[in-house]
Amino acid sequence: FIQAQREILTTILEGYDIDVPSFEYQGRTYKQATRDTQRYMTAAGEVFVERNLYRNERNGKTYCPMELRSGIIEGFWTPQAAKHAIHVVSLITPGEATRLFEQLGSMSPSRSSLTRLPAKLNAFIEKQPHDLLNMLNGQLTIPEDATTVAVSLDGVMLATRDQVLPGDSRWGEASCGTISFSDAQGEVISTQYVARMPEHKKRSLKAQLASTMSVIMQKRPDLSLVKVADGARDNWKFLEGQLGEGDSVLDYYHASQHLHEAMEFIYGPSSLKVQKQHEIYRRILRDDPAGITKVINHLQYKAKHKVKDAKGLSREITYFQNNKHRCEYAKLTAQNKPIGSGIVESACKTVVQIRCKRAGQRWEHDGGQAILRFRSLLLSKQLDMAWEYIASHYRNDEIKLPDNVVPFRRI
Secondary structure, eight states: OHHHHHHHHHHHHHHTOOOOSEEEETTEEEEEEEEEEEEEEETTEEEEEEEEEEESSTTOOOBOHHHHHHTOBTTTBOHHHHHHHHHHHTTSOHHHHHHHHHHHTSOOOOHHHHHHHHHHHHHHHHHSHHHHHHHHHHTOOOOTTOOEEEEEEEEEEEEESOOSSTTOOEEEEEEEEEEEEEOTTOOEEEEEEEEEOSOGGGHHHHHHHHHHHHHHHHHOTTSEEEEEEOSOHHHHHHHHHHSOSSEEEEOHHHHHHHHHHHHHHHHOTTOTHHHHHHHHHHHHHHHOTTHHHHHHHHHHHHHTSOOSOHHHHHHHHHHHHHTGGGOOHHHHHHTTOOOOOHHHHHHIIIIIIHHHOSTTOOBOHHHHHHHHHHHHHHHTTOHHHHHHHHHHTTOOOOOBOOTTOOOOOOO
């Protein structure tokens, strides 16, 4: 059956070929130069197709009408085969993908071709990244029963190939962002993921989140906006400065960790009182409408007495004072709104770590970004929409044949 499918696909591809002395494409005339047989990868495996090649100047670049009309991707892949390959390498490494395809018995791409494909596709997307983003935003579907949209961003360290010394690796912070829709009961309905390789102040990630959020709030101004992050100043400069009005929430689990450290500064890390006092005051922080005020007052009271580390405690008091307006956990919980950044922290693991932090992996920027882009699209359930945009750039029906000439395929 697979062999029959290959034969049918060969016939279909041959049907896209033309056999005329010349044709016009993008305002230029191309003359028939040669005819040869080329290997292509289809979803059913390799096929060999006879096709005509054309040039518009002596020894110039050749053009293949069959590839243009059928949408062959990067001179080798049929659109469906390329989509399958992108799907798989977004989940596992090219080496693992090669072995998987061998077991399935259909496609048989090499490890190198699976490595090159996402990088090539991402390269042309990066030239005009707003085109794909605008298309995805235009087709964005917001769940009807959504009442809240939560935005969050975080980072995860990633080994890169920017070497300082031979054998050494540099580590940079890859960034992750999430946009999640929740219903009136606080249940998460759907989530969109964004991930970028290390870059200065997460600029591209922030721009993408801001663009998508602008579209969401235009379509559904009734949604409650919740911005969730840890205490990093740069995150809040973006969330509170560019996304408009909404609830700002310091991730409760980060706040709880800082509270634990404050107790250690008061009693000492080895004191049995640390765990007991932390348990009492983290519940007050979460459940009491005046929780953050009570926590700050308690820490300030302790600071007036002898403590193990006065400087450390002072830093924690400042931390809670700076984030006081972001710690209204009881109110948000009563409204079934999120108080934690667990979704984006999970995204750091599922989008970046599982795929890009395996033993010995080091990434160049372009190759890493290609994987993060397609993995984000796949997990966001947007790969099908994005693929239509990608495939359309390789398919061109603007070939103009000379008057009174009918193309035919050789037998």
